[in-house]
Each structure stands twice: as structure tokens, then as C-alpha cells.
Amino acid sequence: MDYDILFEPYKIGDVKLKNRVVMAPMNMVYSDADGYNSEQWLAWYAARAKGGFGLIITDATVVNPHTWRGSDHLNTHLFTDERYGRRLGEMADNIHAFGAKVFIQLSPGFGRQGHASAAAPHLAAGAPSPIPMRIDLRNLNKGWEKQLKRLAPKLVKDLGGLDTIRAMNDAQYADLEKVLELVLLNEDPSLLKVWKGEVPRELSVDEIVFLEEKMAEMSYEALRYGFDGVELHSPHGYLIHEFLSSRSNKRTDAYGGSMENRARFLLNIIRKIRARIGPERVLGARFAGDELMPEGVTHEEMKQFVAMAAREGLTYISISQGCYENPAAFEPDGEGEMLKYAPGFKEASGLPVMTPTFKTPRAAAKALSDGVTDLVMLGRQAIADPFWPAKVKAGRVQDIVKCTRCNNCLMNLFEHKWLRCSVNPTAGFERYIPELWRVNAPAVKGKVEKFMAKAEGLPLI
Numbered sequence: 001m002d003y004d005i006l007f008e009p010y011k012i013g014d015v016k017l018k019n020r021v022v023m024a025p026m027n028m029v030y031s032d033a034d035g036y037n038s039e040q041w042l043a044w045y046a047a048r049a050k051g052g053f054g055l056i057i058t059d060a061t062v063v064n065p066h067t068w069r070g071s072d073h074l075n076t077h078l079f080t081d082e083r084y085g086r087r088l089g090e091m092a093d094n095i096h097a098f099g100a101k102v103f104i105q106l107s108p109g110f111g112r113q114g115h116a117s118a119a120a121p122h123l124a125a126g127a128p129s130p131i132p133m134r135i136d137l138r139n140l141n142k143g144w145e146k147q148l149k150r151l152a153p154k155l156v157k158d159l160g161g162l163d164t165i166r167a168m169n170d171a172q173y174a175d176l177e178k179v180l181e182l183v184l185l186n187e188d189p190s191l192l193k194v195w196k197g198e199v200p201r202e203l204s205v206d207e208i209v210f211l212e213e214k215m216a217e218m219s220y221e222a223l224r225y226g227f228d229g230v231e232l233h234s235p236h237g238y239l240i241h242e243f244l245s246s247r248s249n250k251r252t253d254a255y256g257g258s259m260e261n262r263a264r265f266l267l268n269i270i271r272k273i274r275a276r277i278g279p280e281r282v283l284g285a286r287f288a289g290d291e292l293m294p295e296g297v298t299h300e301e302m303k304q305f306v307a308m309a310a311r312e313g314l315t316y317i318s319i320s321q322g323c324y325e326n327p328a329a330f331e332p333d334g335e336g337e338m339l340k341y342a343p344g345f346k347e348a349s350g351l352p353v354m355t356p357t358f359k360t361p362r363a364a365a366k367a368l369s370d371g372v373t374d375l376v377m378l379g380r381q382a383i384a385d386p387f388w389p390a391k392v393k394a395g396r397v398q399d400i401v402k403c404t405r406c407n408n409c410l411m412n413l414f415e416h417k418w419l420r421c422s423v424n425p426t427a428g429f430e431r432y433i434p435e436l437w438r439v440n441a442p443a444v445k446g447k448v449e450k451f452m453a454k455a456e457g458l459p460l461i
């Protein structure tokens with residue numbers, strides 16, 4: 001099969017991409033202890049830019065400066081002021097050096113999917129309503145099952161495997177939850193918070209307005225520091241999504257109730273960002289095609305939200321699925337799972353869409369040639385092999401290191417570890433391997449070499 005379509009240039013808003021292969025936003029938690037970017041974080045992205053991705057979307061960057069912004073172990077580099085802005089700018093420069101473009105994914109917070117930070121353990125995370133989230137283990141797929149087996153082999157064996165858990169009725173499952181809760185409370189209380197969220201605090205209207213304004217200010221700063229565009233982190237049951245969903249939003253003020261009210265936070269954010277960055281610059285948003293939970297946002301409802309958001313001036317829509325409560329949905333086992341939402345979102349918004357869950361160039365090229373999606377995104381496959389695009393372009397498809405969908409990467413985050421990959425031993429260690437990421441892209445390489453030639457042979461003085 002001919003994969004040329006993957007390498008066609010593509011224009012998204014005012015940004016020209018060299019190809020149609022995008023790295024999906026993924027949090028690796030490579031930020032330093034204060035939540036800011038580290039050398040490993042820079043190296044991680046530079047390696048993917050060197051590997052040929054036309055566009056990189058960064059991990060969710062929380063702009064909310066409050067200690068309740070989210071869980072510490074998941075929070076990345078807070079984009080507070082110029083001391084940190086210029087470090088984020090360095091990351092954009094590193095990516096540009098390889099001819100790739102970069103959009104920053106900005107989040108007003110994790111809401112009920114986060115929890116109190118270590119700095120203020122008694123201050124609950126802010127959310128639309130004080131409703132905790134809870135993962136139902138009966139929703140786990142094969143990938144998550146592998147992680148459950150890795151973490152608790154004896155428990156899974158004693159229970160007779162995940163199929164036994166899946167077959168449990170509500171009463172049986174409630175009993176299991178009680179046992180599990182006790183085990184986790186003793187063994188890993190932080191992991192317990194990921195599975196069974198803390199009760200969040202209801203945000204006041206002043207706080208909501210503050211977050212809307214912060215998103216606008218930080219979007220402006222991100223572009224000023226060299227990012228090519230901004231993406232709203234509005235999928236997966238995080239704060240913006242929580243406002244959209246009747247499952248998590250029970251407010252009775254202007255931010256709850258009707259669809260129009262539930263969309264207010266999202267739409268105000270878009271309006272305020274547009275007012276700050278103008279009409280031309282790229283502003284995209286990511287949405288779950290379907291929340292896939294009772295009372296959650298359905299695809300039909302989400303299409304209406306997408307249409308409202310598009311009218312306020314979005315440039316593109318990025319597709320995802322599910323929420324923490326349905327983790328199998330946002331990390332599916334197979335390939336191309338989320339393409340089913342692309343036609344609906346395209347039609348509702350009239351905008352280009354980008355879709356993840358690809359592993360093979362065959363499926364990615366087919367999705368583009370069928371016109372289902374405008375750009376293809378690689379998430380876990382980009383962790384497994386940063387050089388996927390370069391290998392495909394060079395006709396070395398057989399050399400691609402394949403993602404096994406084991407979800408080790410994401411589970412590491414929930415275990416409060418840095419991201420690692422079960423098939424790519426360099427993931428998380430890029431900083432020690434200059435060949436993976438040091439700047440030697442042609443444009444820069446030429447200039448640097450010329451400069452160095454003029455310095456060669458100088459005597460030490």
C-alpha cells in the first residue's frame with residue numbers, strides 16, 4: 001500500500017503542517033518536583049519531532065494556579081509567569097528545529113478527577129458539583145486487565161480473573177469494592193484516590209470566571225512564547241467536560257441545568273481566548289465523542305456542544321472518548337476505535353477533525369484516503385516508537401516497534417511514577433540518549449556546523 005497520503009502537507013488555520021501525522025496529547029509527568037518542565041520533558045518531545053511527526057500536541061498543561069488544581073502526580077508544568085513561560089518556549093523551539101509544529105493543550109483543571117494537592121491536602125479540588133467519581137472495574141478492557149494483573153496478581157488470580165469481576169451483579173461488586181478499598185488504604189492510599197475519587201468542592205461563580213480569564217491569559221502567553229496553537233483540554237471527564245455533563249454538573253445557577261448553561265464555561269473560555277488572541281490563531285478543542293456512562297454526555301448531545309463551540313471560533317476538533325469512570329473507552333485495545341465519531345463532529349462543526357487510536361500506517365492512510373478524518377493521531381504508538389513517521393516514509397514499516405496496548409504507560413501515572421513503556425526501553429530516558437533528540441535537523445544543522453567551522457582549531461587562551 002502507498003502511504004504518501006500521510007505525508008501530504010496540510011494547513012490548519014494559519015499553521016502549515018509538513019504532513020498529516022499528529023502526536024496525540026499525552027501526559028508523561030516528566031515535569032520536575034515543582035511541576036515545571038525538565039530536560040527529560042524537552043527530550044521526550046524533541047525525539048518525537050525528530051521522528052517525523054508533523055504536529056505535536058503537548059500533554060495537558062494546567063493553567064489553574066490554585067493548589068487544588070488537580071492531583072500532583074498528574075499535574076504538569078504550570079504555566080504561571082515569565083519565569084516558566086520561557087522554559088515552555090524552549091520546548092517549542094526544540095520541536096520547531098525539526099520542522100514540526102506544536103500546539104499546547106491547556107486545562108483549567110482536573111475537577112473531580114483530580115484531588116487535593118500535597119501542598120494543601122485538606123483543600124478539595126474544585127468541580128461544578130460535589131459529586132465524586134468512581135471507576136467501575138467491570139468496565140476494564142484487556143489493556144487495563146494486564147495492569148491489574150501486574151499490580152495485584154494474587155488478588156486477580158484468587159478472584160478467578162477479570163471475567164469473574166465483570167460477571168458480578170451490583171451487590172457482589174459492592175462487596176468486592178469494600179475489600180479492595182481496605183487493601184488499597186493500606187497498600188497505596190494515593191492509588192485509592194484514582195479509583196474512588198475524593199468529594200470535590202463546588203466552585204463559586206467568581207472562581208469559575210477567574211478560570212475562564214486565566215485560560216485566555218495563558219493562551220495568549222503560550223502563543224507569545226512560540227507555540228503554534230492552543231487546544232482546550234475538554235475531554236475525558238476533566239473540568240470542562242464535567243460542566244457539560246449532567247452526570248457531574250448538578251448546579252442550579254447559570255452554569256448548570258440546560259445545555260446552554262452547561263456549555264457556558266466552555267463557550268466563555270473560547271470567547272475570552274478569542275478576544276485575547278484574535279481571530280486568526282489556531283484554537284482547537286478536544287471532546288469525548290461519547291462519555292459512555294449513565295447520564296453522561298451522549299454523542300448526539302456532544303455534537304450539539306461541538307456545534308456551539310465551533311460557532312464561537314474554533315479552528316479544529318480533536319476526538320476522544322469516555323472518562324476516568326470508563327477507562328476502557330479512552331484507552332481502547334484495538335485500532336481506529338474513535339473514527340466512528342469523526343463524521344458526526346465534522347458535520348456538526350464544519351471543521352477539520354483529528355482522530356487517535358492508530359497503530360499501523362495501513363489503517364492511518366486508509367482513514368485519510370476515505371476522508372473520514374483530516375489528520376491521524378498516534379498516542380500510545382508514539383510512545384512505543386517515536387520514529388513511526390520517519391520509518392513509514394523511508395519504507396521501513398517492518399522496523400516499527402508496535403504498541404501492545406498494555407496501558408503500562410498510563411498506569412505508571414496513576415502509580416505516581418514517571419511514564420515508562422513495556423516495548424520501548426528508551427521511553428523516559430531520552431535525555432541520556434542524544435542521538436534520539438539532539439538538534440540536527442537540516443536547517444539548524446547547517447547553521448550550527450557553519451558557525452562551528454569558524455571556531456574550529458582556535459587555540460585555547
Ligand SMILES: Cc1cc2nc3c(=O)[nH]c(=O)nc-3n(C[C@H](O)[C@H](O)[C@H](O)COP(=O)(O)O)c2cc1C
Pocket residue numbers: 024025026027028058059060105233235286320330331332356357358377378379380381409410413419
Ligand atoms: C500516558 C497517557 C497520557 C495521556 N494524557 C492525555 C492528556 O494529557 N490529554 C489528553 O487529551 N489525552 C491524553 N491521553 C489520551 C491520548 O491522547 C489518546 O486519546 C489515547 O491514548 C487513545 O489513543 P491511542 O490509541 O492512539 O493511544 C493520554 C494517554 C496516555 C496513554
